[in-house]
Amino acid sequence: MAPDASLTAVLISALAMTAIVGLRYILTSGLFAWITARVRPGHYSGLGLQIRSEIKWSLLSAAIYGIPSGVVAWGWQQHGWTRIYTDVHAFSLWWLPGSVLAFLLLHDTWFYWTHRWMHRPRVFRLAHAVHHASRPPTAWAAMSFHPLEALTGAVVVPALVFFVPIHVGALGAVLTIMTVMGITNHMGWEMFPRALVQSRLGGWLITASHHHRHHESYQCNYGLYFRHWDHLCGTDRGLSSP
């Protein structure tokens, strides 16, 4: 492909991915905001201005997430970049769930430590205050990040696909879990049954009850999907009851 044509193709891929991430955000956050209005009527009343700001920052984040994903998707299609595979038998079948778990664990580790770093006062003011301006967070806050924070999140999956083999369907599962948990953890109420949240398994998984406490108390509960880093580092302060 001529250099000009390549550049156009990369740009189109980046734009398309930005549109997909933006649309995915609007549809999924919209769905959970709609469910919230049904299950907890009035839960977001008086938060109109905050929600508008959450949507504005989130759409900006969609571009920051979309560009690296679009470039990598183009490279995968055109040049065979990455270790994304399409033949389900290319690796053992147990690697399908195994790769999903590996991605979530690696993403969670990156998130825990960058998130803790962003709670240092100077970095917080610069990069993370936007996210904490949501008080209390809503289903629209999942991608409400300052561009610097969005950048730290946007590079994770596009980087991991170069190192960890993953079937394209398993990657879809990772992105779905990422989207749904990001939104429901900010929704302001717990959708999982109390029996699960307070079970032994619940002691290792992050749901709204855990992340809501982070938004209330700031210096604790930094994890994304799992609680082991918070447990190991003594930063787990248990559950809130949103």
Ligand SMILES: [Zn+2]
């Ligand atoms: Zn949050």
Ligand SMILES: [Zn+2]
């Ligand atoms: Zn935070």
